[in-house]
Amino acid sequence: MGKLLVFAALLLLVFYYAAGGVAAVAIKSTVSEVYRMRQCGSNPMTTVARNYTARSCVDHMEHGASHCGHYVIDDGQESYVVFCDISTEIGFAYTLIESFGLKHNSFFRKGLTVNWPINENSPNWNMYRLSHSRMSRVRDHSTYWRTTCNFPSVGIDYQDYVRARITDVDPLKQTLSNTCKKVEYINLRGHLGLQTTVAFWNNNGNHMHTDSSARKCAFKATVAR
Template sequence: MLVFTAFLLLIPYFGAPSAEAVESIVSKASDNVVDVMAQNTPIRLKRDTEFRGCGLNPTPIVGRNYTARSCVEHMEHGASQCGYYVIHNKQESYVVFCDINTEIGFAYTLIESFALKRNAFFASKSLAVNWPINENSPNWNMYRLSHSRMSLLRDRSTYWRATCNFPFVGIDYQDYVRARITDVDPIKETLSATCKKVEYINLRGDLGLQTTVAFWNQNEYHMHTDSSLKLCAFGPNAGAVSSEDNWGYYGTINPKFRCTATADSTTQYWLGDYIRGNVSRQQNGY
């Protein structure tokens, strides 16, 4: 426990600026970093050298004449590129990574990403508990929003999705799962081998549409499924190894699954919605 605590202290952490404090993303500091100005203090974000997922090296963008409470609201205001954006709610403003152009008409906010070699910090933490890591510095290797931030984004989202190696693969709908929050809610629900409906799942090429999948998401288990078990309509997956975990927990891994192919492979969770063309949705008062 002492070693774990000491390690966490080494993780960069920046206090969340207020809505008034976030001025703009002002400049590209170099080819590898960008600066976000908050109370005249730069928060430095590493840029990705490859970004096939969005078809470009993500560019930092921020709304100049409006505030947005999610990535989809940035898209509704005309944003069309993946990148780092500032979003606002009643309590605070902060930087997130938005995927705006890999799925036509949809925008997703990254809520968690971690490399397999960092799995020990995520494996036992369900998405329904508070476990923020580097939440003010979006990155692919070790990042998670607080539960309060996730909950606010959830309230403005219709879908969640899980992806593998997004910075290098993007969205080709392999090793990918998407569901409506009304069908399965990873931010609020406790799940234990619970059959839940998903709209789309592709696991190592095995495809399911409008099917049910067994999920775990509880105190000792990060949100995941086990593709070796036949508990619901989808599974067991061809080529699965015994007790194979997918999109989290990773007690047993399969190198043929993208998220666990190597120690540097990454897993992402996102919350998102489709564009409705109405930028004045204030029903929740955020």
């Protein structure tokens, strides 16, 4: 039985929130054309100085930023540093809201509906999570969320990857327990699904995840390839 944890990082998964107002990558093209591997660069956790105010990572992209790194955003309530991925998916700007390594997963068992900030002023791959209020304000300027695995080393290779519209599944508001929700793209252990429904868990005792043994929804990853 394999699990795909949503909104996690490094040895497990990295979650990014897609900044709003940006068109999605067209799925009209073939999978090999649209979903090809992209990387941020050899040292993405670098600070990028800017001389304007940005509400989100997409604002930085619209002002010409094109590299991954630490950027300052002002969400209307406070200013703070976040990690932005502006280069791995064309037309998308993602804000990191949580990241953790396998050895720290015991600290990240609470769902995304729970306020559980960890090192929120110091974005990093090993132990990091924004407060629920900060995540919510980022979500208010967002259209998609995304999760992936081993981002610092491989970037985006669309393996163990999920992307969905917030209007279809909102991890910050919805308590889930083996609940079918629509996603645009999922690849779990080599099993691919496009525009399909996936079983998710997201509650006080379960970090948001899907399970490869789930049979309830349209997407089923029953055998590892």
